[in-house]
Amino acid sequence: MYFIHYLVVTLFVRDLIVQYESGGKAVNAVDGLSFSLEDNESIGIVGESACGKSTLGLAIVRSVPGGRVVSGDIRLDNRSILNMSEEEFASNIRWKKIAMVFQGAMNSLDPVFSIKQQFEEILQVHGYCGDSAKTINDAANSVGLPVSVLDKFPHELSGGMKQRAVIAIALLLRPKLVIADEPTTALDVLVQAQIISMLKKLKKEGMSLVLISHDLGIISEISDKVAIMYAGKIVEFGSMREVYSDPKHPYTQALLKSTPKINGESDLISLKGNPPSLASPPAGCRFYDRCPKAKERCKAEPPVTKTSTGHVSCWLYEESK
Amino acid sequence: MFFSHSFLDILDGQVTEVEEILSIRNLKKYFTKDGFMRQKETIRAVDDVSLSVKRGQTLVLAGESGSGKTTMARLILGAIEPDSGKIIFDNTEINADTPSLKKIRKECQMIHQDPYASIDPRMKVFDIVREPLDIHSIGKPSERKEIVYDSLRDVKLDPDEVASKYPHMLSGGQRQRVVIARSIATKPKMVIADEPVSMLDVSVRVGILELIKELQDKHGISFLYITHDLSTARYVGHVISILYLGKIVEVGNIGDVLLQPKHPYTQALIDSISEPNPSNLHGEKKIRINNPLDIDVYQGCRFRARCPYAIEKCKQEPSLEQVGNQRSVACFVEIN
Numbered sequence: 001m002y003f004i005h006y007l008v009v010t011l012f013v014r015d016l017i018v019q020y021e022s023g024g025k026a027v028n029a030v031d032g033l034s035f036s037l038e039d040n041e042s043i044g045i046v047g048e049s050a051c052g053k054s055t056l057g058l059a060i061v062r063s064v065p066g067g068r069v070v071s072g073d074i075r076l077d078n079r080s081i082l083n084m085s086e087e088e089f090a091s092n093i094r095w096k097k098i099a100m101v102f103q104g105a106m107n108s109l110d111p112v113f114s115i116k117q118q119f120e121e122i123l124q125v126h127g128y129c130g131d132s133a134k135t136i137n138d139a140a141n142s143v144g145l146p147v148s149v150l151d152k153f154p155h156e157l158s159g160g161m162k163q164r165a166v167i168a169i170a171l172l173l174r175p176k177l178v179i180a181d182e183p184t185t186a187l188d189v190l191v192q193a194q195i196i197s198m199l200k201k202l203k204k205e206g207m208s209l210v211l212i213s214h215d216l217g218i219i220s221e222i223s224d225k226v227a228i229m230y231a232g233k234i235v236e237f238g239s240m241r242e243v244y245s246d247p248k249h250p251y252t253q254a255l256l257k258s259t260p261k262i263n264g265e266s267d268l269i270s271l272k273g274n275p276p277s278l279a280s281p282p283a284g285c286r287f288y289d290r291c292p293k294a295k296e297r298c299k300a301e302p303p304v305t306k307t308s309t310g311h312v313s314c315w316l317y318e319e320s321k
Numbered sequence: 322m323f324f325s326h327s328f329l330d331i332l333d334g335q336v337t338e339v340e341e342i343l344s345i346r347n348l349k350k351y352f353t354k355d356g357f358m359r360q361k362e363t364i365r366a367v368d369d370v371s372l373s374v375k376r377g378q379t380l381v382l383a384g385e386s387g388s389g390k391t392t393m394a395r396l397i398l399g400a401i402e403p404d405s406g407k408i409i410f411d412n413t414e415i416n417a418d419t420p421s422l423k424k425i426r427k428e429c430q431m432i433h434q435d436p437y438a439s440i441d442p443r444m445k446v447f448d449i450v451r452e453p454l455d456i457h458s459i460g461k462p463s464e465r466k467e468i469v470y471d472s473l474r475d476v477k478l479d480p481d482e483v484a485s486k487y488p489h490m491l492s493g494g495q496r497q498r499v500v501i502a503r504s505i506a507t508k509p510k511m512v513i514a515d516e517p518v519s520m521l522d523v524s525v526r527v528g529i530l531e532l533i534k535e536l537q538d539k540h541g542i543s544f545l546y547i548t549h550d551l552s553t554a555r556y557v558g559h560v561i562s563i564l565y566l567g568k569i570v571e572v573g574n575i576g577d578v579l580l581q582p583k584h585p586y587t588q589a590l591i592d593s594i595s596e597p598n599p600s601n602l603h604g605e606k607k608i609r610i611n612n613p614l615d616i617d618v619y620q621g622c623r624f625r626a627r628c629p630y631a632i633e634k635c636k637q638e639p640s641l642e643q644v645g646n647q648r649s650v651a652c653f654v655e656i657n
Contacts, residue, residue, distance in 0.1 A: 048522040048523065048524060049493075049522055188385040188386055188549065189385060189549050189550075189590060189593045189594075190385060190589055190590065190593050190608060190610060192593065193592065193593035193594075193595070193606060193608045194608060196595065196606055197605075197606035197607075197608065200605075200606055214522065214523055215523075215595070216523075216597035217594070217595030217596050217597050217598075217601075218595050219597070220595065220596075220597050220598055220599060220601040220602060221595050221601045221602065221606060222602070223602070224602065240599055240602060241599040241602070244597055244598070244599045245599055254524060255523060255524060256597055258523050258524050258526065258527050259523065259552065259596070259597060260527070260530070260552045260553050260555060260556035261552060261555075261596060262551060262552050262555055262579055262591065262594055262596065263580070264555050264556075264576060264579075268527045268531075268556075269527065270524070270525070270526075270527035270528035270531060271524040271525065271528070272528075274492040274494070274495075274525075
């Protein structure tokens with residue numbers, strides 16, 4: 001219905017490096033990332049805090065606060081969005097083709113404006129000249145937000161309703177691609193599940209999602225592809241089915257085995273230590289310190305090996321040459 | 322001391338009397354809030370709750386935010402006073418009298434959710450763990466260093482390495498270990514853990530959960546584990562109480578309750594869990610709850626407004642009835 005007009009989306013990210021300055025030192029939060037997303041696919045970006053997953057999301061909408069893209073390329077439908085002028089990006093891409101639901105976004109609603117006014121502001125800024133009332137109602141409907149909520153102020157809404165409102169704002173201009181950064185954290189468990197089933201419905205209607213989360217369970221509900229990030233790099237990439245049922249990288253294996261299951265399966269792995277500091281990352285494999293399978297050769301940069309649906313960076317899978 | 326045998330007895334169905342470390346009877350705490358136009362609104366944060374924690378076991382108190390979980394913890398530790406009801410800890414009634422408060426505050430410790438907020442950033446790890454010993458005058462000052470070092474070793478931190486560090490030099494997982502070391506320094510009989518892993522990264526969560534189990538085996542500590550996350554609850558818990566808006570709706574051995582929920586709310590909580598499973602992608606996400614209707618939640622069953630099974634009778638309040646071995650549920654409908 002609402003998303004039928006969606007065009008196919010293709011997103012390419014190649015060798016992306018995003019840098020922050022910290023105490024006079026350059027920190028590569030995203031360090032040489034490559035992945036691609038084809039027509040109407042959704043991708044899950046998984047990783048622990050400070051692995052660079054949010055920075056990646058922000059880089060795609062060209063809004064990294066205090067940081068900059070040093071090298072690499074991001075292409076949407078075969079056009080580089082990094083080479084565009086800011087004006088062109090703002091008027092043609094941001095919010096029209098790619099929108100973002102920021103982390104903790106439900107707190108970003110302005111307390112002194114009603115929900116409807118905040119919707120209208122987005123339309124105004126982007127010079128929308130269609131039937132704005134209908135557009136707003138459609139967006140609200142698509143996330144299951146009752147129309148009566150539109151006249152309310154943020155403090156009158158529950159966390160779940162606010163989160164729906166924020167997602168509806170991202171959907172206003174019918175972007176092809178929505179980046180959602182931890183869209184369910186800080187919500188109650190039942191509300192979380194409702195938001196996920198809503199995102200599933202939007203996806204079915206044709207929206208593509210880049211879902212950033214640390215929760216492998218949530219990712220498995222929505223993503224066709226998965227990128228596992230560790231310390232600024234993608235260590236494993238592939239179809240969700242392959243990565244979950246046959247994880248190759250020891251980090252992926254550990255992540256999948258670190259969540260307790262409701263049926264009480266007790267075969268769990270706990271990782272020792274902490275991710276390395278991105279200010280002075282170790283040479284070679286960044287997972288070296290914590291890896292149960294580490295060997296001497298892991299002190300050198302691991303090779304990238306093709307898997308049936310993606311790739312993995314680990315010495316264990318070095319192709320025989 | 323080891324108490325795990327008594328737990329196994331219960332699993333076998335032979336109920337042996339295990340002594341209770343904490344017993345709460347008909348506890349009530351209402352908060353009133355002034356609304357607009359002098360309308361007063363009463364929130365029944367804890368409403369007639371009874372529960373008991375057996376020695377050496379872990380009781381999980383599960384529910385959403387606003388269900389009264391944290392209020393329970395504050396009531397037990399005497400941070401706020403209950404309106405009515407009894408708290409009996411280690412055969413002593415806890416009330417406003419100083420000796421009883423001293424007892425519970427020494428022998429029942431707390432682990433808070435956020436290890437970034439629950440320790441003083443200007444104190445060194447050694448002083449953080451030592452502080453409760455000074456407060457409760459445990460050991461001679463000369464012995465306290467050894468107690469602190471033992472506690473740090475118990476939580477798998479190297480005392481020589483961390484004792485002189487400040488919290489900002491530690492990772493989230495290490496901080497939570499410091500918090501746990503502080504909580505066990507006074508050799509408590511019980512520890513209340515309020516969402517101890519929800520702020521931590523997934524890869525370090527299991528380590529903390531394992532530590533909790535290990536400390537229980539080693540020192541026989543009883544835990545009251547407060548959480549909304551049923552999967553981690555399953556990993557550490559023995560018995561579970563499901564709380565909804567200040568009322569316990571279901572109690573039982575954790576395996577029984579989570580594999581065969583009898584209350585619609587428990588069922589919805591279990592539905593809401595997404596486990597990492599590739600078959601989720603093309604499946605439906607089904608949560609058996611309704612959107613809340615605008616009705617007075619304090620009339621009849623509180624879950625009625627969201628319950629897909631609600632019947633006419635639910636306008637009366639269901640009481641917590643025993644339905645089997647160690648199992649009670651407050652619901653008129655049989656959902657299975």
